[in-house]
Amino acid sequence: MKPFLYRGRFIFIPIAIAAFVALTGFVVMNLWNWLIPAIFHLGFIDFWQAVGLFVLSKILFGFGKGGRGMHGGAPWMRHRMEERFKNMTPEEKEQFKEKMRQRCGHGKWGRNWDDFAAETPKEQV
Secondary structure (H helix, E strand, O other): OHHHHHHHHHHHHHHHHHHHHHHHHHHHHHHHHHHHHHHHOOOOOOHHHHHHHHHHHHHHHOOOOOOOOOOOOOHHHHHHHHHHHHOOOHHHHHHHHHHHHHHHOOOOOOOOOHHHHHOOOOOOO
């Protein structure tokens, strides 16, 4: 099975990309033609204008890399990290903190890891 996929990737990948572009263009075109003329009294668009609009929106607003960085990541990941940190021994916590300091630059912008121990579990609504 692997040799077939390995050889077939040169055919499959362009077809998959073309299918994605076609589906995305079709969806954007239909959503635009359904909503925008009725709401804002603007004109209809064709398929290629819809593809261009999608590409332009991806250039302007990003390609979906997620909420990393200043926001601390996904809430489920934060909860998982809190649980792991609470279950560590003091020696493991110190090793972890040191590893994070080495990776992230001495915690200048990072999280205060002592806050994990101080926080109480919050009830999910």
